[in-house]
Amino acid sequence: MADMSLTKTPITEQKPEERICNFKEVTLGYTAEEAMREAGRCLNCKNRPCTAGCPVNVKIPDFIAKVAEGKFEEAYYIIKSTNSLPAICGRVCPQENQCEGKCVRGLKGEPVGIGRLERFCADYMMDKKKDIHKAEPNGHKVAVVGAGPSSLTAAGDLAKLGYEVTIYEAFHTAGGVLMYGIPEFRLPKEIVRKEIDALEELGVKIMTNMVIGKVLSVDELIDMGNEAVFIGSGAGLPRFMGIEGENLICVYSANEYLTRINLMKAYKQDYSTPLLSSESVAVVGGGNVAMDSARCAKRMGAKNVYIIYRRSMDELPARKEEVHHAIEEGIELKVLNNPVRIIGDENDRVNSIEVVSMELGEPDESGRRSPVEISGSEHIIDVDTVIMAIGTSPNPLIKKTTTGLETNKRGCLVVDEAHATTKEGVYAGGDAVTGAATVILAMGAGKNAAAEIDKYIMDKTNN
Ligand SMILES: Cc1cc2nc3c(=O)[nH]c(=O)nc-3n(C[C@H](O)[C@H](O)[C@H](O)COP(=O)(O)OP(=O)(O)OC[C@H]3O[C@@H](n4cnc5c(N)ncnc54)[C@H](O)[C@@H]3O)c2cc1C
Ligand code: SF4
Incomplete structure (x- = not known):
């Protein structure tokens, strides 16, 4: 019999006043016990709407049933x-936009805490010996650009x-x-490092400080005997608004x-790469990147941190949990405001x-109501730091240094449904193809590619 409580089993969190002083x-x-209780809220729905809502189709009711049994x-x-x-x-x-957004329990009350349960299982296994099956080498080599x-x-x-894989980062x-990008207080780097260690145990070689397009070109990677190249170089080129004052210190x-x-660990005293200290910070944008920047600014000692977003609270694209945490931490959301100029x-x-x-x-064409200026409503906010979090696009370096690689008007690599670019043997996925998106979509693209x-490679080898 499922536990019919309407709300998710609460999760323990650091108190806002404590956490704004640490990372x-x-x-x-x-x-x-909490995980088993939360798993008990799952109805094991036959038509599995949650799984359909997951971009990589995790078998959600199946794993939750095992959690409920303590397995x-x-x-x-x-x-x-x-x-x-x-x-x-x-x-x-x-x-909230994927599995939990589709969960039947969300129709009356809160959805099952699928993300929290997924995290619980992964953390439970974090330091346990896992089944790692190192494949027999198949004699073929592939190069991978970027390590996102x-x-x-x-x-x-x-x-x-069985491929011999080298990542160039x-x-x-x-x-x-x-x-x-994602700060320590949301995603501890130790966890990412462990996932990377597991990959190296599988035999993947990772070469860092290797800017492809400068140190080596994509063509050179092919000349080195790689039968295919996967480009996952992300969308790291920041956008600015083009307003007066963007070059100020x-x-x-x-x-x-x-x-x-x-x-660069600017928050640690013993690192030699600090940031100038700030008293009042304006972060422009409303996505996860804006929330992360604002919450970092708070932890770096700023007294006042404002998020300046041109639409309303309902359109904020950031994860709900991050918005909730940012507000709890004293970050002020100045929605329905847009910067005009920065003054020095x-x-x-x-x-x-x-x-x-x-x-x-x-x-507008995205279906969201478009923001319109109210004339004469200009006003000044005193800040000593401005952080622009209004989006990014792919860096043009790889495209510029590789013949035959096409991009669209947003600078994203053009691929077909098989993730193949316009250059023979070169595949791509993640933000480099879609523009700034999400971790799970990038992973899904990597998997399919x-x-x-x-x-x-097998077709070429067998023909
Ligand atoms: C601050 C921030 C917060 C975010 N929060 C979330 C979130 O909460 N949830 C979510 O789902 N998504 C979030 N995202 C988006 C998500 O992180 C990205 O969509 C995802 O990381 C894209 O993965 P990727 O592998 O395509 O690229 P990336 O993660 O960008 O990795 C690309 C890698 O390629 C390397 N590279 C670039 N050019 C070259 C080159 N020429 N040669 C060699 N290497 C190169 C880069 O250094 C980088 O390491 C966030 C993004 C940011 C910036
Ligand atoms: S939709 Fe919700 S209740 Fe139904 S199986 Fe999925 S997680 Fe369980």
Whole structure:
């Protein structure tokens, strides 16, 4: 008999006043008893709407049934059969738009805490010995560009099929946005490192400080005997608004700000890569990147942190949980506002931002009501730092240095349904193809591309 309580089993969290002084993980995860109780809320629906809502079709009712029985290891392997990074997805997937958004329990009350249960199973197995089946080498080589979730998934799947796989990563650390973008308090780097260690145990080689397009070209990777190349280079090129004052000191792209904190450890006293301190910070944008930047600014000591977003609360694209946590942490959401210019002091450091109030007009092509300026409503907000989190696009370096590789007008690599680019033997997936999206979509693309690469190489070998 299912537990019919209408709300999710609560999760323990660090208190807001404590957590804004540290970078430790905010939500602490379920205990075994809490996980079993939450699993007991699942109705084991025959038509499995939750599984249909998951981009990699995790067998959700099956793994939850095992959790309810206390068979956590079995639950973990059910998840793992379709999702190679469950500890990460359990923490960062936008479940409310995916599995939990489709959960029948959500029709009356809260959906089952599918993300929390996925995280529980992955954490339960984190330090346990896992089944790692190193495949017999099949004599074929594949190169993978970038080490974000799309590439890690593609590399893992190819290694399991016996390919000799080498990842070439531009940064000094593998992990992509999981390492340099999403902060420690949401996704501990230890977890990402363990997933990468497991990949290396499968035989994947990772070469860091290798900017493809500079140190080696895609053509050189092919000349080195790689029969296919997978490009998972993400969308790391920040966008700015093109308004006055964007070159002032202490205007950052969110990418730079977050990389300085997450990868360069600006929050640690013993690192030599600090950030200038800020008293009042404006973060422009309303997605996860904006929430992460604002919450980092708070933890870096800013007293006032504002999110400036041109639409209303209902349109905020960030995960609900992140918005909830940001508000709890004292971040002020100035919705229906848009920056007009950034104003500097005599030393060219930001000292305020001028914004204009907005109202929502007719729906645009995305179906959302478009923001319209209210004339004469310009006003000034005193800030000493501005962080732009209004989106990113793929870096053009690989396209510029590779003949035959086409991109669309947004700079994204053009691929067919088999993830093949316009260049023979070169495949691509993740944000480099879709533009900034989600971890699970990047992983799904890496998985499908790996299967297509295998088909391509095997067809060539057998014909
Ligand atoms: C701050 C932030 C928060 C986010 N929060 C969430 C969230 O909560 N949930 C969610 O689902 N998604 C979130 N996302 C989006 C998600 O992280 C991305 O969609 C996902 O990481 C894309 O994966 P990817 O493998 O395509 O690219 P990336 O993760 O961007 O990895 C690309 C890698 O390629 C490397 N690279 C680039 N160019 C080269 C080159 N020329 N040579 C070699 N290497 C290269 C980069 O250094 C990087 O390591 C967030 C993104 C950001 C920035
Ligand atoms: S929709 Fe919800 S209740 Fe039904 S099987 Fe999926 S998780 Fe369980």
